[in-house]
Amino acid sequence: MKFGGSSVAEPKQIRHVAQRLVAARERGLRVVGTVSAMGSTTDSLLELARRVSPSPHPRELDMLLSTGERVACALVAMAVHDLGQEAVSFTGSQAGILTDAVHTKAKIREITPVRVLSALDDGKIVLVAGFQGFSRDTMDVTTLGRGGTDATAVALAAALGASCEIYSDVPGVFTADPRIVPEARKLSQVSYEEMLEMAASGARVLMLRAVELARGRQVPIHARSSFSDEPGTWVQDAPGMEQPIVSAVTHSVDEVLFVLRDVPDRPGSAAAVFEAVAAEHVNVDTVLQNSALETAELSFSVPLDDVPGARLAVERARSTLGPVALEELADLGTVSLVGAGMRSHPGVAAKMFRTLADDEINISLISTSPIKITVMIPRADVERAVRALHAAFGLGDEATAGAAG
Secondary structure (H helix, E strand, O other): OEEOHHHHOOHHHHHHHHHHHHHHHHOOOOOEEEEOOOOOHHHHHHHHHHHHOOOOOHHHHHHHHHHHHHHHHHHHHHHHHHOOOOEEEEOOOOOOEEEOOOOOOOOEEEEOOHHHHHHHHOOOEEEEEOOEEEEOOOOEEEEOOOOHHHHHHHHHHHHHOOOEEEEEOOOOOEOOOOOOOOOOOEOOEEOHHHHHHHHHOOOOOOOHHHHHHHHHHOOOEEEEEOOOOOOOEEEOOOOOOOOOOOOEEEEEOOEEEEEEEEEEOOOOHHHHHHHHHHHOOOOOOOEEEEEEOOEEEEEEEEEHHHHHHHHHHHHHHHHHHOOOEEEEEOOEEEEEEEOHHHHHOOOHHHHHHHHHHHOOOOOOEEEEEOOEEEEEEEHHHHHHHHHHHHHHOOOOOOOOHHHOO
């Protein structure tokens, strides 16, 4: 059971989380809870670090940021004790979460949950601090970066042979952001493949890394609300079921498009750019290359958080490619249609593009996968595009959502 920052933001909410954990234990379940830092604690710690140092040392930043989850874990354990159940809180390293040595963006290598299993065998509720681990290479504390607590929860579930409940301030996965589309419908089930595409294109209910882990280890995820007992959305594969053509419309407004011009049109140019990007641990989404005569134009989008790293990467690539021109476009957003049924139903792209054209929304870039179509459009038009596409494909009507043509 994973609880996000909004679920433990205040003492009253912490006690509510404790009640959920105790209720599960009293149903005879062996219970492990993974907890994020309270509310905006991580942002506050990051702001404090930058007030002290304009460029905080990554190792020390991990030492600082990892404290937020530890505080929340200990407080939840105290609340569980007050309800008459035994509980124990562990840091990531105490829980056996072993990572690589990359500070602020570490990847989980393995989990050796010896102490977790021992505590469960003793009948205790176990609380594990999310977002953090330990590198055997450096013997240092590491943090997992964006989506780290979700990843912690799924990795623990995989190591323990369990399913994973992820609690947040939303009741599940919807056909669109309900804040933009009030008639958006909650989905009862989504496949791993669809959820991966949705998470990668802006759906924030589940983080991409957690879904990747869940698919790789076949861990069922139940995404649900901390503040309601209603069922949420199950993320799992269901063989034999008819897949909807379009399941959801997702969007993102926190990406920047890097456009490199005058890139030499020769073998190895793209490799030079993206090897430099990978060395900075930058996540790249959309990639497009156009060639003309002896030069090419290479475009790729990155999350806002990764913009400084992407700039460093371009500078490094210039040492190989020469003085390529760089333009950063920060006034664009993306809108995506996601649906496993797209594979066998032609015409989805045409209908998408016609819908946007009828609303006079200009498309700057198009990217596709077998079950996703993404367009990059002016950021000011993103919400209008989401509403138009949601209506055009009938996603708010349960009777027609799977048959929109």
